[in-house]
Amino acid sequence: MSKKFNILILGASYGSLLASKLLMAGHSVSLVCRRDTATLINSEGTRVRMPVKGREGLVEIDSRQLPGKLSAVTPTDVKPEQYDLVCLAMQEPQYSASGVRELMKAIALAKVPCMSIMNMPPLPYLARIPGLDASGLRACFHDATVWDDFEPGLMTLCSPDPQAFRPPEEKPNVLQVGLPTNFKVARFENPAHTAMLEQMEADIAAARLTVNGEAIDLPVKLKVHDSIFVPLAKWAMLLTGNYRCVGADGMRPIRDAVHGDIELSRQIYGWVVDLCVQLGASRDDMVPFEKYAAAGQGLMKPSSAARALAAGATDIERIDLLVKLVAEQKGLRSESVCETVRLINGWLERNRKAAAEKKAAEAVVA
Template identity: 60%
Template sequence: MARNILILGASYGSLLGTKLLMAGHNVTLVCRAKTAELINREGTEVRIKLRDEAVHRAIFSRNLPGKLDAVTPANVDLSRYDMVGLAMQEPQYTNHTVRVLMVKIAAAKLPCLSIMNMPPLPYLKRIPALADMDLEEAYTNAQVWERFEPGLVTLCSPDPQAFRPPEEAANVLHVGLPTNFKASVFADEKHNKVLRELEADIDAVTLDGHDVPVKLKVFDSLFVPLAKWSMLLTGNYRCITPHDPQSIRDAVHGDLKRSQTIYDHVDAIARKLGADPQDQVPFAKYAKAAESLLKPSSAARAVASGAPFIERVDLLVKLISHQLGVPNAEIDRTVETVDLKLNEKIVQGGSGAQ
């Protein structure tokens, strides 16, 4: 049965969207008018490397069994959809038309699968140790999330690394690291039925007889997506330096011992919240993957381009660590550096481009 999935965010969202389209499901991408016009005219192109192939394949939405369309936030008809994917960067949800759409999504009680690095606040409320913590400071506008029922929001660890090539149009996405989306379950089994259906359908997809990477994997544990926090704090946010941004590889491998100390500390925070060690990714595996991540993180690129706001998982983890009574000087230093660079851009009159 073809499902209809609404995805907020046409850049990173087009990766999950393409996987759903390949599996025969229908996808609507929510984006700016100009991007929507482009996608409705030409479709999307996602470039992904299959196992044991040296060159990326270009996967065009127009050639896939599912149907794709794109709309602006104001033109979404929520009655069409079975599930919502949240794929915008967290600061983008403060845009007025997006906020209005979010209010409507919450009122419609549609299940929401987030593939943001920044976990939606309602999802964190599902974790008992976090439910009463004061974490709003880490969000650009925490009020965006106040109408959502926690059980209707789940988190999918956005492990696949992808970017929009700067020389390409807005409908092109290049996948640099084709790992899996790891999703936690919803509170209601009827929504999990849909989620597991999508998981199975995506898993069955082949291309010219070859398996296609970037699967959707569903886990009963709420803590599996939190494994990404260790990676973000060790690599992504440390790409932001007092000077020019550095690659994820350099952030991790520039001082491997220090990196492992940070990684292990964030892992320990997750375990303190209730995570099982099996929910987590060994540092050695992450460090190996980081060897191929030769560009600065999206957060570092956003700061360098003048963004006054970015997703602040670094600040979120700092707030949690302090409220758990296990602060870490390296994490605090990272937050301080990010704050410094963001404030510097604001003072200089940065463009604010995301």
């Protein structure tokens, strides 16, 4: 029998998707979240619902019915040295929050291998890319000091390609998958750590869920890649669609951002792909534009980043700025990417000003 691992996942929302797949494979998972959410999950488990080809409706994965053991904990309850792997499944700005920051430092000092499931590559991962000056990219992060204690060799990146959301009418322990694609993770520097990922990959591939007496194979697998550039394939998609949802006066759906001017989108996509290739990626690591554009036809809402800005967010993940600064290190420039960065900077400045004014007004009233 293969070894069963103990995995810590920071972020109980999106993290519950990977958790469910690991639990199906018999591994143990602890989800880090707020106390009220932890109490709910420890009482009722998690529910992940996803479409399965050939079946009507959604298939629900109830963590209580799976062979692996699930628990939920708050940041202050975690002992990192008890885990074989840490997965980072929150938005980049959240890692500097009180309690989480201290946990991140403890994880780094415990030297537990970490797999990030963020669109934003952690600084230690960027340090693994030959010829890239990670120190020149610190401005892209909400608080770059969060990453200072992590060793690059202990950090890998997993592209969060599966799309999922929390149904607003449901409890926080419910997640619904909209696009059940695979998690694509790059190898670690240590072959033993990569072997751990490969075992998880095999275990997840072999796992089946019993539904009405039938053992069914569910989508959303873990795919381990030797290239450290495979997760960067998301950059071209984000810069072509997600971040271009942001306009000067409002937001537009991803579909419109991509298909409103398809030739401009093709140009931006190709420019980002060329940048990744210059960093060392193979074109085979990248997703063809036609495939991305076809998928974009069904994306009828603005991206989560655009919606957050419209709702007044003062911080979001800045892959737009990251790509701009990486390109500058390579002597490249895209006017379209620069315009996207300018627009997002403008929204953040306005939102921060409004938040400060609101706080000042509340202080006067108090």
